Amino acid sequence: MKPSLIFLSFLLLTSCIEELDMPEYIFVAQHTMNVIVKGGEEITVFLFENERIGGGELRPILNAEVSIWSEGNVIGHVINGDNGVYETEVEAEFNKSYEIKAVINEVDTLSAQVFVPNPPVLISATHIPIAGFDDEGSTYPGVKVEIERQSVELSYYEVIIWLYQYDEFHPAELYNLKDSIVIREGLPIALFTDEGIKDDLFSVLITYTTTSHSGNFMKLYPFIVELRAVTEEYFHYRRSFYLNENSQEELEPGLVNSPVDLYSNVKGGAGRAVSFSSVVSELISVD
């Protein structure tokens, strides 16, 4: 329970949700292109139409022509994507730039530039079974991730903890982040930079929850750590994605919604083309 003000709980209990008529907002139809390029993997482009806030499902764009350009040359080409998904056969190379274009109905052109960073160097990932305890006295774990800097220039990173649960890897929900390098970015996500860090090696502590407990101890699962080196565009988009999703959540009493639009770097429409390269640890046992 979040700092458990009984008064706020009282408010929640007595609060009332009331459906209202959806207001009539001015709607402008627009195409959206989404691409997250992962170094070493094939580039896939997603094309959709936007929709009214109270409207139906987003409609995929089926009849587009998508091309991937590198150094002024077309290196990949695909038409008529399946359900809005345009899978190219272009494998993204590290430290290389691409231009992605989508021509829709032979009229509208969406385009964006993307640069693929080199993969980061993960020195170690050390599991910490008890990194703290929550407001109800239950423990939560953490992972200490040691990273080697490869450049004197500003670098952007993201850490993802993939829990092996129910025969699949799911991202762990981050919980009560308290590492100073992480929280200085002002959002509760494991997205950070190495600004101000002089040493070649540095580490961050990522605390998380598995949301299942055994008594007062959190039930732990094997996991892998993915360390991403991300581009500045990814950094901005990742933050806006978190904030935009968060703006759809129900608020605690007294708080104010933060309307944040999604980051866009696509010309001729909406959307984003961003990139990262990553390394993944071995499966870490928690026994």
Added chain:
Amino acid sequence: MKFTLCILLLFACFALDGVSQIRVSGFVRDSVSYESLVGAYVIKSSDGKGAVTDVNGYFSVVVSDQDKELTFSYVGYSTKTVTIHTLSDTILTVWMQVNNMISEVVVSSQKAPMTNIQTLSMDVINTLPSISGKPDVGKALQILPGIEAPREASSELVVRGGGVGENLYLLDGIPITHVHHIGGFYSVFNSDIINDVSVFKSAFPARYGGKLSSVVSISQREGNKNSYSGSFDIGITDASITLEGPIIKNKMSFILCARKTMIDPLMAYATRSSEMGYSMYYGFYDLNAKIAWDVSDKSKLIFFSYQGDDYIKIKSDDKSRNDGFKFNRRYAWGNNLSGVRWQQVLNSGAFITSSLSYSNYRVVDESKFEATNTSGSDKARSSLENVLFQADYKLNVARYWDFRAGGSLSHYFFNRDFSLDQNNITNRIHTSEMALFSENYFLLPRNLFLQADVRFVHYSNNPFQFNSLEPRISFGYIYRQNHRFSLDYTQVRQFNQLVTSRSGIYNNELWLPSNESMAPSSSNQFSLGWAGSFSGGMYNAGSSVYYKRLSDLVTFKDGHESFVNNVHAKNLLHNDGVGEVKGIELFLNKNKGSYTGSVNYSFINSTRRYNELNNALAYPYEYSARHNLSLFVHRQLSEKWSVGVAWSYNSGLPYTPAVSKEAAIDPVSGIFNDVVIEEGFVYGQRNSAYLRDYHRMDIAFKHTSFTSRNKHKQEWRLGVYNLYNRHNSNYYRYARYVDSPDFVMPDGYMPYKFYSINYFPIIPTISYKIYFSQNAFQRRNRDVSFVDRIKNWFFYEN
């Protein structure tokens, strides 16, 4: 500056015109308790002009040969007339007697009300309905025109479209940083010790500075210098006790006031007995203490202290757990403040006050745990300390000129400590503000007046230095002693900025000092006002039109938060904000008669503009509604029963609508190496839509009687918040609620629907207060112990 000096010299020459004049000054006090009376009127017999006692109960007037008498009046007291026999300057102490026959609420006298200041006496505050059933200063102020709550049931203030961190709260003249409990639902100001509350919304006197939007001055009582008395007050959330009395009879008094929530021991008991393995509780408390010593007729020494915290404690319960895991966690946030003030009447026309104070607002989140093979601790602490010395000198220079000057030296210490096991991050920032001010009030011919003030501040946050010259001018006309018209200009700068985020309790408020990358914010306000009284003071009314321009405002970027100041802090903020506020205010008070009350209306158009927000276009300020109307009626139904009814209306706060949705690829998808496309919201113009109208009626009955045994006065307050159970919107939400049966479309897709989230339904309230007087002491047997006397107070045990 040259212009100001010329004005001063001109009027100095004009004022010292050789008219035969005598200065009469002194203090107005309660004849029984010897307490100073703040805001008492002093009226000259010749022309009906006069003065009002200040927060020290001090007045100074210049009388002429025609002035044979001075009339003193104060709310709830019999009017007193003093004949002037003297031919030279003199100092008086005027003793006022309580008039028990006055039952109606009196807001002000028949003298022309001020246009820039509004005052609420405790009589008014005590009669207003409140959600807690007990008087709340913050909520009471919200009935005044131009003062709004940023959200429902909040005690915080949005004054003339400004931010909640732009109000200077003064407790006995000392700034206090954090002014609410439970995230804004309760004011920290305990009404049991409050004497008087005044709010400046424009034309701030030059002695005040450092906050852009208002000055809220709260004076505390000094305690009864003649006899012991007290009260005990209990409501649905908290209880408070007040004790006061003489330390040296008629010379030195104390007053002690304590308030605490009652729910925390219940929560601790409930959580511990549920055998969940821990106990957890939340609460808050306030402790006010004041000692006032009349060293002589001309000098006074006052010591006062305030301590208040909110706290949440979570602790392992060893009895109900056997896993060997121990933990202890504490969140706490609040102020402590202590000060000492010396007042000295130098002669019949001069008065000097100086004070030294220390205040500390701090937020602490610390935890420790211990398991079988491991242990750990973390601590985050943030504090804002302030050491302040103030001095000011008041001089009645001439019949037409009141002069006041002084200065202050303020040191601020912004401390952030963050430790995680053995790793520590410490951040210390020291800033200082040295301020000098001059206030000059000139009574001009033809009933014109001019208030010409100037304030100079040197701000230092090394290496950043800033000099601020802040003129404040008020020029006006007094018509037939009952009406005042004025045109004001006020410039203020704010050096410590409050930024609030949407995250949890402890880092919801962060104070940041101005520096090279964050300039001091400033406000320039023009205001044109009228205030007048009618029918011998039965009614007063007023109106104001104003324009305010704010610049260099600071806010967190949407959704961001920061606890530790660091190299990135500036990246989390927008610090180039510009605000514009235009408004009209109207008020009408009925002060006497069987019905008393007020009607207040304000129109406020408050906008903000930041270069990186809303495409750099101005947008409506999210905490300010355009139209605000409040009605308050109080009626004495019988000797025992009275009722207060308040109705408030506003035209709805602005919000940002989501106008469409677009595909957004999830960077961290649900399953490793999978790709998920989510629906992202596309927002329209910021704050371009408005919540539906807000309105609510509250009612409170008060039953006053005397206990049958000891004849102690007692009060029952029975109230209803939101009498007609209006569903007022706190915010709107686009959501999918799966429990709605008609929600699923044939293709299995669930569209977003539009909801209003409403918090406060109809809520009944109750509270009880009993007053103790010295009668209880007088009846006691001299041999009875102190403990027995306390028992006697509470349980009537002999």
